Amino acid sequence: MTDLSLFAWQRRISMSLFIAAGVSFMAGVSVPLIPLVNQRTVTTETGLEQQQQSEPNILEITPLIEQQQHAYQQLIAKLPLQTEKELTFSVPDQFQGKTVYKVGFSNKDKIIALTFxxxxxxxxxxxxxxxxxxxxxKATFFVLGTNVKNYSGRLKQIVEHGHAIGNHSWSHPYTYQNPSAAALEIDRTEDLLYKTSGVKTSLFRPPGGFLNNGLAAYARKTNHAVVLWSSDSRDYYASEQKLLNNVLKQAQSGGIILLHDGGGDRSETVRALPKLITELKQRGYKFVTVPELLEIAADTK
Ligand SMILES: [Zn+2]
Known part of the structure; x- marks a missing residue:
């Protein structure tokens, strides 16, 4: 069984989900928002053509979504583990089920965590x-399931370089997710992370930092640490100099810095990064991963 055939399979199932999600959205039901453009291109191979063309009833669609979610999870479960190494990023007891913006500790060292x-x-x-x-x-990368699926080689590189991995959901939804949709967003990403790189992680960062759309609640319930930030670069729109200023004015020991390596043009982030690191080093900071930050905080309290 080759990866390619598996991913072709996955694509078909996810396309079906995309269609069902789009249709459900039109019917006013909250599910992950997916561009409806997929509808036209894949209807013939998904078997959903009938559902779409005949003004679907949500009561008919809902079991279909659940069926397909189940099929997707079963599919991931069948994927062969693509690494022999298992790597767990756990969090100390006191941070499980908690939301973390930064940590306090009694150590004199100045430490800070870069996150992407x-x-x-x-x-x-x-x-x-x-x-x-x-x-x-070493830094911490909060990855999206969809991007792990598309760029699994890059995920492996991040892991091989010794960085920590956190879960950032499957499709980055901002809208309300009911409990089963929230579970799927987090669990499906976790399953694929494990299958592609052997990674298990108890770190979760909600998309957009939203704490009230169902994802953070599920993450807390399942003993993840919900990791936010104390220093927002705003690199999703700020220029190099502006994002540097944004980070530096909020930099503090025990802090967590928000940056992005994906999701759009991140050339400003890449340009600013060496300067940011140099400046923080000059200010006496040591860089740690988020799991290390939490461990240090737990040990020194
Ligand atoms: Zn994000």
Whole structure:
């Protein structure tokens, strides 16, 4: 069984989900928002053509979604583990089920954690990895399931470089997710992370930092640490100099810095990163991963 055939399978099932999600959205039901453009291109191979063309009834669609979600999870469960190494990013008891913006600790050292969201991503993830390696720094990457599926090789590179991995959901939804949709967003990503890289993680970062759309609640219930940030670069729209200023004015020991390596053009982030690291080093900061940050906080309290 080759990867390619598996992913072709996955694509078909996910396309079906996309269609069902789009149809449900039109019917006013909250499910992950997926571009409806997929409807036209894949109807013939999904068997959903009838459902679409005949003004679908939501009561008929809902079991269909659940059926397909189940099929997707079964499919991931059947994927062969693509690595022999297992790697667990756990969090100390006191942070399980909690939301973390930064940590306090009694150590005199200044420590700070760089985090990168929305990858793995073509080009910029590699550029970030290169810069981090050059400066001998470990960071934490909050990855999306969809991008792990599309760029699994890059995920493996992040792991091989020794960085920590957190779950950032499957499809980055901002809208309300009911409990089963929220579970799917988190569990499906976790399953694929494990299958592709042997990674298990108890770190979760909700898309957009939203704590009230169902995802964070599920993450807390399942003993993840919900990891936010104390220093937002705003690199999703800020220029190099502006994002540097944003981070530096909020930098503090025990803090967590939000950056992005994926999800769009991150060239400003890549340009700013060496300067950011150099400046923080000059201010006396040591860089740690989020699991390390939480461990240090737990040990020194
Ligand atoms: Zn994000």
């Amino acid at each position: 969201d929305d990858g793995p991503w073509p080009k910029t993830t590699n550029e970030v990895l290169y810069i981090l390696k050059k400066h001998n720094i």
